[in-house]
Amino acid sequence: MWPRWGPYTEVTVALKFSPSRSSKRDVGLPDEWTVKKLGEICSDVFSGRSKRMSGGRFPLYGSTGQIGLCDDTLYSGDAILVARVGANAGTTNRVSGTYGVTDNTIIVKANSEVSTDFLFLKLVSANLNSMVFGSGQPLITGTQLKNLDIPLPPLPEQRAIAEALGDVNALIAAQEKLIAKKRAIKTATMQRLLTGKQRLPGFGEGCGYKQTEIGVIPEDWQVHRTGDIVDLLTGYPFSSSKYVKNGIRLLRGANIKRGSVVWNDDVTQHWPEMTQDILKYELKAGDVVIAMDGSLVGRSFGQISKADLPCLLLQRVARLRAGEVSQDFLKHWVCSPIFTAHCDAVKTVTAIPHISPGDIRAFRISVPGTIQEQEQIARVINDMAAEIEALRKRLAKTKDIKKGMMQELLTGRTRLV
Numbered sequence: 167m168w169p170r171w172g173p174y175t176e177v178t179v180a181l182k183f184s185p186s187r188s189s190k191r192d193v194g195l196p197d198e199w200t201v202k203k204l205g206e207i208c209s210d211v212f213s214g215r216s217k218r219m220s221g222g223r224f225p226l227y228g229s230t231g232q233i234g235l236c237d238d239t240l241y242s243g244d245a246i247l248v249a250r251v252g253a254n255a256g257t258t259n260r261v262s263g264t265y266g267v268t269d270n271t272i273i274v275k276a277n278s279e280v281s282t283d284f285l286f287l288k289l290v291s292a293n294l295n296s297m298v299f300g301s302g303q304p305l306i307t308g309t310q311l312k313n314l315d316i317p318l319p320p321l322p323e324q325r326a327i328a329e330a331l332g333d334v335n336a337l338i339a340a341q342e343k344l345i346a347k348k349r350a351i352k353t354a355t356m357q358r359l360l361t362g363k364q365r366l367p368g369f370g371e372g373c374g375y376k377q378t379e380i381g382v383i384p385e386d387w388q389v390h391r392t393g394d395i396v397d398l399l400t401g402y403p404f405s406s407s408k409y410v411k412n413g414i415r416l417l418r419g420a421n422i423k424r425g426s427v428v429w430n431d432d433v434t435q436h437w438p439e440m441t442q443d444i445l446k447y448e449l450k451a452g453d454v455v456i457a458m459d460g461s462l463v464g465r466s467f468g469q470i471s472k473a474d475l476p477c478l479l480l481q482r483v484a485r486l487r488a489g490e491v492s493q494d495f496l497k498h499w500v501c502s503p504i505f506t507a508h509c510d511a512v513k514t515v516t517a518i519p520h521i522s523p524g525d526i527r528a529f530r531i532s533v534p535g536t537i538q539e540q541e542q543i544a545r546v547i548n549d550m551a552a553e554i555e556a557l558r559k560r561l562a563k564t565k566d567i568k569k570g571m572m573q574e575l576l577t578g579r580t581r582l583v
Contacts, residue, residue, distance in 0.1 A: 196578040199319050205312030210275040214267025226266040229254045236266035244282040246274040255304040256294035260286050272308050283328035291576050326582040327575045334568045341561045352550040359543045362387050369539045383532040393527025397487040401479035402447045409435045415477040419457035427468040447479040452493045454486040454500050459520035464509025469497050491533055494544035499531045
């Protein structure tokens with residue numbers, strides 16, 4: 167058995183859905199393949215009846231995956247679950263063993279001529295979300311599923327396809343686990359380095375620690391208000407009536423994500439030209455930028471790179487330039503969970519949460535006594551971030567390979583047996 171799949175709907179391979187029987191010629195299948203309705207190859211397609219309980223021995227599944235435990239043993243064996251109603255309608259899940267299923271989820275059990283793992287892949291690729299109907303309460307029905315056309319290779323080929331894609335899925339799971347581990351290590355290391363609890367070789371030999379208003383730090387470090395050591399500027403209220411299709415990009419809060427700056431077409435606006443009166447709002451490479459409002463306030467920050475230039479600072483975004491500390495060291499403080507916790511404590515709790523320039527200036531950080539140690543700390547954290555980014559790109563490539571494999575194997579364009 168290959169690793170259990172969780173909710174997954176991102177890869178799509180077109181399957182034909184129609185009330186009438188399809189010919190394999192309609193979809194260009196190999197001669198050995200057949201096309202059958204899902205209802206013809208499944209022993210069961212029905213909604214669950216389990217009830218949620220405060221405790222129990224068996225997993226209880228709903229439209230979002232496992233939602234709790236139950237004591238009833240209504241269902242057992244290999245099955246595919248399809249969310250029937252709600253925002254997740256059409257999402258698929260793979261289960262086995264003994265379990266409960268609520269009434270907002272459809273249970274699909276394949277008969278002996280079909281591999282459950284193969285059928286799960288077909289339903290994932292079918293993009294069941296596109297079959298959902300109803301605006302108030304999105305819905306997909308068992309009748310719709312039963313009428314879905316399923317191209318089927320012989321059973322040995324089904325198993326070979328499922329095994330091959332299962333191997334790729336296991337690789338993806340391993341890569342995701344490694345990235346999560348590296349991120350956790352980076353977060354812990356960053357907090358220890360920024361607070362001086364961990365000193366790098368060549369710094370702080372024989373130095374003790376002292377108590378400060380933000381906790382214990384090395385004796386040769388100092389605590390500073392961010393406002394005392396940086397030049398902080400908030401953006402200009404550029405008039406939206408003067409926006410143009412092409413020109414100088416305006417950095418808005420929507421362009422700042424968790425640790426990065428993005429320029430998606432749907433959120434990026436442009437200004438006609440750079441003029442003398444707005445020169446102070448021109449951003450430079452290395453500038454740290456913080457979105458000051460929105461649901462992710464305190465978590466939306468980034469650093470301007472050369473590739474982002476030229477761009478201008480729009481209102482409700484703060485720009486920080488270090489005066490007495492390393493710019494990269496400052497960036498890591500702003501990108502730290504400590505800064506996020508500070509923002510959570512001071513942000514206004516309204517329909518649109520926001521922080522003020524004063525809130526940012528009031529944030530206190532511990533700073534090494536030498537620029538050399540600041541830069542070395544920043545370099546170590548940067549190296550860790552670069553390693554994670556390389557792993558993330560490798561994961562994306564593996565997912566692309568898997569997508570291509572699904573498109574080839576599930577349509578018979580590439581054969582394994």
